[in-house]
Amino acid sequence: MREVAPATVAARTAPLVSTLLLALLPLSFATPGRAKVTLVGVLFFYGLYLLIADRTARAIYRGARPITWLCWAAVLFAAANILGHGLHWNEFDLPSHILLFLGITAVFTRPLRMAWFWRGLSMTAAVLGLVCIYQHYFQGAERASGIDGGDWGVIELAMFMLVLSLSSVVQLLRPQLALTERVFHALCAALGMFGALLTQSRGPLLACVPVFALVIGCSIYRTRQWRAPLVVLAGAVLVASGAVLLMRGEIVARFDAIGHEVRTYSSNDTQGAVRERLEMWRVATRAFVEHPVTGVGIDQFGKYTQSQVKLGLASDSIAKYEHPHSEYLEAAVAGGVPGLILLLLLFGMPLVLFARRVFDRDDAVAISAMIGLLTVLMYVLCGLTDNVFYRSMPHSLFFFLVLGMTVQISRLRATGA
Numbered sequence: 196m197r198e199v200a201p202a203t204v205a206a207r208t209a210p211l212v213s214t215l216l217l218a219l220l221p222l223s224f225a226t227p228g229r230a231k232v233t234l235v236g237v238l239f240f241y242g243l244y245l246l247i248a249d250r251t252a253r254a255i256y257r258g259a260r261p262i263t264w265l266c267w268a269a270v271l272f273a274a275a276n277i278l279g280h281g282l283h284w285n286e287f288d289l290p291s292h293i294l295l296f297l298g299i300t301a302v303f304t305r306p307l308r309m310a311w312f313w314r315g316l317s318m319t320a321a322v323l324g325l326v327c328i329y330q331h332y333f334q335g336a337e338r339a340s341g342i343d344g345g346d347w348g349v350i351e352l353a354m355f356m357l358v359l360s361l362s363s364v365v366q367l368l369r370p371q372l373a374l375t376e377r378v379f380h381a382l383c384a385a386l387g388m389f390g391a392l393l394t395q396s397r398g399p400l401l402a403c404v405p406v407f408a409l410v411i412g413c414s415i416y417r418t419r420q421w422r423a424p425l426v427v428l429a430g431a432v433l434v435a436s437g438a439v440l441l442m443r444g445e446i447v448a449r450f451d452a453i454g455h456e457v458r459t460y461s462s463n464d465t466q467g468a469v470r471e472r473l474e475m476w477r478v479a480t481r482a483f484v485e486h487p488v489t490g491v492g493i494d495q496f497g498k499y500t501q502s503q504v505k506l507g508l509a510s511d512s513i514a515k516y517e518h519p520h521s522e523y524l525e526a527a528v529a530g531g532v533p534g535l536i537l538l539l540l541l542f543g544m545p546l547v548l549f550a551r552r553v554f555d556r557d558d559a560v561a562i563s564a565m566i567g568l569l570t571v572l573m574y575v576l577c578g579l580t581d582n583v584f585y586r587s588m589p590h591s592l593f594f595f596l597v598l599g600m601t602v603q604i605s606r607l608r609a610t611g612a
Contacts, residue, residue: 209305210305210306210307210308211308211311213238213241213302213305213307214307214308214309214311214312214315215311215315216234216237216238216302217238217299217302217303217307217312217315217599218311218312218314218315218316218318219234219315220234220235220238220299220591220595221315221316221319221359221592221595222315222318222319222322222323223235224355224587224588224591224592224595225319225323225341225342225343225352225355225588226342226343227342227343235295235299238298238299238302239295239298239299240298241302242298242299242300242301242302243298243301245301245302245304245305246298246301249304251304252301252304252305254609255304255602255605255606255609255610256301256304256602256605258602258605258606258608258609259598259601259602259604259605261544261548262544262545262548262597262598262601263297263598263601265540265541265544266293266296266297266541266594266598267297268537268540269290269293269537269541270290270291270293270294272530272533272534272537273286273287273290273493274287274290276489276490276492276493276529276530276534277492277493279489279492280489280491280492280493280495282492282493282494282495286492286493286494289584289585289587289590290493292587292590292591292594293594296591296594296595296598296599297598299595299599300595300598300599300601300602301602303599303602303603303606304602304605304606305606306606306610307603309559309603310376313362313366313380314379314380316359316362316363317359317362317363317366317379317380317383317384317387318383319359320356320359320360320362320363320383320384320386320387320390321382321383321386321387323341323342323352323355323356323359323387323390324356324360324383324385324386324387324388324389324390324391325386325390326339326341326342326390327339327340327341327352327356327389327390327391327393327394328386328389328390328393330393331393337395338393338394338395338396339352339390339393339394340352340394341356341394343588348586348588349394349395349396350394350396350398350399350577350581351581351583351586351588351589352391352394352396352588353391353394353396353398353399353400354396354398354399354402354573354574354577354581354583354589355588355589355592356387356388356390356391356394357387357388357391357399357400357402357403357573358569358570358573358592358596359387360383360384360387360388360391361384361403361406361407361410361569361573362566362569363380363381363383363384363387364380364384364407364410364427364431365410365414365562365565365566365569366380366562367380367381367384367423367427368410368411368414368418368423368424368427369558369562370418370420370423371558381427381430385430385434388403388431388434388435389434389437389438391403392434392435392438392439392446393438395446395449397449397450397453398577398579398580398581399573399577399581400446401576402572402573402576402577403573405572405576406569406572406573406576407431409568409569409572410565410569411424411427411428413553413554413565416554417553417554417561452467452469453469456468456469456470456473457469457473460473460474462510465510465512465513466512470512471512471513471516471520472520472521472580474509474510474512474513475500475513475516475519475520475521475524476519476520476521476524477509478499478500478503478508478509478513478519479496479519479521479524479525479527479528480524481503481508482496482499482528483524483527483528483531486528486531487531487532488531488532488533489530489531490527490528490529490530490531490534491528491529492529493529493530494517494518494529494585495528495529496516496517496518496519496525496528496529497516497517497518499528500513500514500516501514517585518582518585519582520580520581520582521578521579521580521581521582522538522574522577522578522579522581522582522583522584523535523538523578523579525582525584525585526538542571542574542575542578545567545571545597545601546568546571546572546575548564548567548601548604549564549565549567549568549571549600550564550568551564552564552604553565553568557607557611559607560604560607560608563600563603563604563607564600564604566596566600567596567597567600567601567604570592570593570596570597570600571593571597574589574593
């Protein structure tokens with residue numbers, strides 16, 4: 196019997212194992228428990244090992260330095276903000292997670308079984324979609340909240356699921372994939388999108404429409420094929436229509452309420468999700484005008500609002516909120532003009548990088564760029580009406596996919612494989 200050298204076995208199994216661990220990460224972001232700490236730790240230290248011991252990995256990683264340097268700038272800015280305002284270091288919790296993903300995404304410098312990675316993203320969308328279906332139809336929840344949610348987290352859950360569902364759509368539009376593979380991604384996309392609809396989160400659902408249209412349009416332009424994209428578009432309309440009918444018009448009623456609340460908003464009438472947002476945005480704008488250079492500090496909007504309520508300058512209906520429900524206003528309030536510029540760079544630089552590669556001749560590069568682009572665009576649009584970085588789940592997904600796809604593109608361009 197022929198013996199296989201241990202080094203050969205390791206060389207064959209390492210890419211698959213690394214890929215499967217990376218593919219499990221998004222699901223771990225959306226679940227509670229400490230078991231995921233082991234998963235994160237293994238990938239982080241393996242990434243560090245590659246950066247220390249592998250010259251090729253370091254060279255590939257350097258190819259992503261505009262984005263990695265920007266992430267370092269975000270971490271350092273958060274630390275400076277905390278020191279400057281004399282805040283407690285627990286405010287550094289989320290910014291410190293960026294350091295984890297700077298290490299974890301170094302694993303993308305190695306050749307991976309990307310088909311399994313894409314399957315992992317799709318499967319996560321399907322699992323979360325099934326959880327939402329169970330919560331709504333079997334547990335009677337008015338708004339599905341996912342595994343690690345609650346009413347306060349449904350908006351972020353919807354955005355999270357839609358990003359992964361759109362990733363599935365990108366895969367099922369690839370004509371070179373086998374039919375069974377495309378059907379798998381189609382089912383995952385349908386479950387993920389249906390689950391997102393059950394959250395009844397208006398912002399992410401509205402943001403998904405132009406991003407979905409972009410994915411369809413880019414597929415038509417790249418492949419010069421119309422049939423599959425139009426079938427996918429029809430399928431998405433069918434899923435959305437089915438959700439509306441099954442929910443007895445609850446989603447439509449929530450969208451209809453937007454215009455009414457905007458028209459009737461005043462300082463004497465701030466009740467309702469939309470009116471409360473308008474009131475928070477008014478108070479956040481005042482905070483920014485009062486502190487344009489340094490801001491009021493990370494996660495200090497809630498305290499500022501409460502002080503305004505006591506002075507009679509804000510409605511007590513928003514005293515319970517810790518964030519202004521706009522990522523742009525959050526950045527401006529927390530860090531002033533520098534904080535807002537940093538956020539715009541965090542969105543703008545990856546957006547430009549990925550947009551330049553979505554029509555690359557190398558299909559692997561184009562697909563990675565498309566995933567990165569749709570991720571950034573969803574966060575850009577959702578950030579208009581909600582905070583997208585104040586919880587670990589959406590915060591982790593953004594930096595994992597943006598950094599991961601950036602390093603992946605760098606590897607593909609450096610090695611051609």
